[in-house]
């Protein structure tokens with residue numbers, strides 16, 4: 001799987017229940033469209049969406065399950081329950097929140113990682129800071145990403161990708177680094193490869209969330225810069 005996505009584009013096809021495209025059928029078609037467009041992999045949310053994507057599209061999948069728990073801010077593959085759901089699909093990589101925030105029910109990140117590996121899958125760490133990326137590598141994650149940069153209270157809040165963080169991770173870590181989050185334009189994508197030297201990159205909303213794409217066009221008519 002890793003070789004397949006190296007230096008290529010992974011497209012995240014996700015629509016949560018509150019989003020207009022929430023539907024496994026639609027996410028399957030999104031994934032197929034991404035495949036036809038030349039993507040090398042898909043990132044997808046929920047067992048149902050992944051099973052539909054696997055049915056219709058031949059690209060390897062990075063799987064996550066987003067579920068909110070009362071006692072934690074962590075919602076991307078937060079407990080053993082979500083990992084076990086993903087193990088019922090053929091996703092090659094299981095991604096999870098690897099931030100320092102406490103997980104629901106006292107769940108330990110190391111236990112989730114062990115479960116992923118016992119299931120014969122690779123594990124991807126969604127981090128928000130350099131320290132979290134470093135800790136994820138030390139724990140034994142196979143790939144590390146900056147997915148949650150800007151989404152924890154203590155991480156840098158930027159409108160686009162955190163190029164400096166990506167570059168530091170690539171320079172100082174040994175595991176493959178995946179750029180994910182806020183890659184809003186083809187130019188951003190070019191830069192995470194050329195300037196930061198990342199292993200692979202995931203683009204989501206800029207390709208698969210039409211409400212977000214529309215808003216970007218509407219904004220220029222309102223006279224403000226994006």
Ligand SMILES: CC(=O)N[C@H](C=O)[C@@H](O)[C@H](O)[C@H](O)COP(=O)(O)O
Nearest residue numbers: 012147151181182183203204205206
């Ligand atoms: C923070 C969070 O929940 N991120 C999620 C992680 O799976 C997705 O909602 C993002 O779409 C994905 O990371 C890709 O990022 P962008 O859509 O910015 O290209």
